[in-house]
Amino acid sequence: MRLAALSERSGVPIATIKYYLREGLLAPGRRIGATTADYDEGHLRRLRLVRALIQDGQVPVATTREVLGHIDDDSLGRTIRLGAALWALPQPPAPNEDDPAVQAARREVDRMLQSLGWETARELSTLSPVHRSLVAAVATLMRLGYPVDAELMAPYGELMHQAAVRDLDHVETFPSEEEKVEAAVVGAVLFKPVLEALHRLAQEEESARRYGIE
The missing domain is CATH 1.10.1660.10 (Multidrug-efflux Transporter Regulator; Chain: A; Domain 2)
Incomplete structure (x- = not known):
């Protein structure tokens, strides 16, 4: 054309x-x-x-x-x-490793990864910007007085693993290696708002079931 x-x-x-x-x-x-x-x-x-x-x-x-x-x-x-x-996608700034909250958050994230058996994530923890982003987010919650530990995060990790299985099952439907990676990148950039919105809708639905809507 x-x-x-x-x-x-x-x-x-x-x-x-x-x-x-x-x-x-x-x-x-x-x-x-x-x-x-x-x-x-x-x-x-x-x-x-x-x-x-x-x-x-x-x-x-x-x-x-x-x-x-x-x-x-x-x-x-x-x-x-x-x-x-x-x-290579835009990532938040790296957390300050001298911050006690960051150190505590890193320990809890590592405990969570260990409990889930995510050995690759643990091995790549010093390189992965995603791992640093998780540590920074947990540290922020800790500073604000909202305790986040491995026991709280692990069930969410299990749910996210199920989502990852769905993601890669979808990626596998594309014919070429290039298209598979392209689909994963598009999903990471553009499907994230869908997941966030679904999470919020699920929270609203569960709240209404538990507490009513009056």
């Missing part, structure tokens, strides 16, 4: 597509003339991914380029490829 058709099918303006091409976010089309190129379904899929990350997910262009680089790195195994792509 020509650039105009790619724009029409994706809903992305031609000027934006040209910008993505200049920034290396979209591979060049197959050259068929001095000023024209042909684009295929792979370009359309990648364009939708780029648009989703930048426009809907508010991921910076430079970060999007890094994420795409990991998605395209077929020298990596799927777990590392997926992990690298997800870790």
Whole structure:
């Protein structure tokens, strides 16, 4: 398809597509003339991914380029490829390791991981921005006087593992390795609000069942 058709099918303006091409976010089309190129379904899929990350997910262009680089790195195994792509997404600042609340939070998170048997998460704890984010969140709650320990977190961890199984079952429905990683990244960026909203709705429903709505 020509650039105009790619724009029409994706809903992305031609000027934006040209910008993505200049920034290396979209591979060049197959050259068929001095000023024209042909684009295929792979370009359309990648364009939708780029648009989703930048426009809907508010991921910076430079970060999007890094994420795409990991998605395209077929020298990596799927777990590392997926992990690298997800870790490249924007993360909150690292917690202050001198903070007693952070130290306490780290101990409780480690106890929780140990109780769940999540050995990979424990082994990668010093590298994982997701692990640091969890420690920081738990530390904040502790500072505010809301005790969060391994026993409280573990049942939530078990529920999240069930959600992760569902996530990866869905990812497995895509045909290629590249599409599988793309689907996981889109899910991490855009499906999170769905999970948060479902959690809130479930809380509202349970509250009404327990306490009524009057």
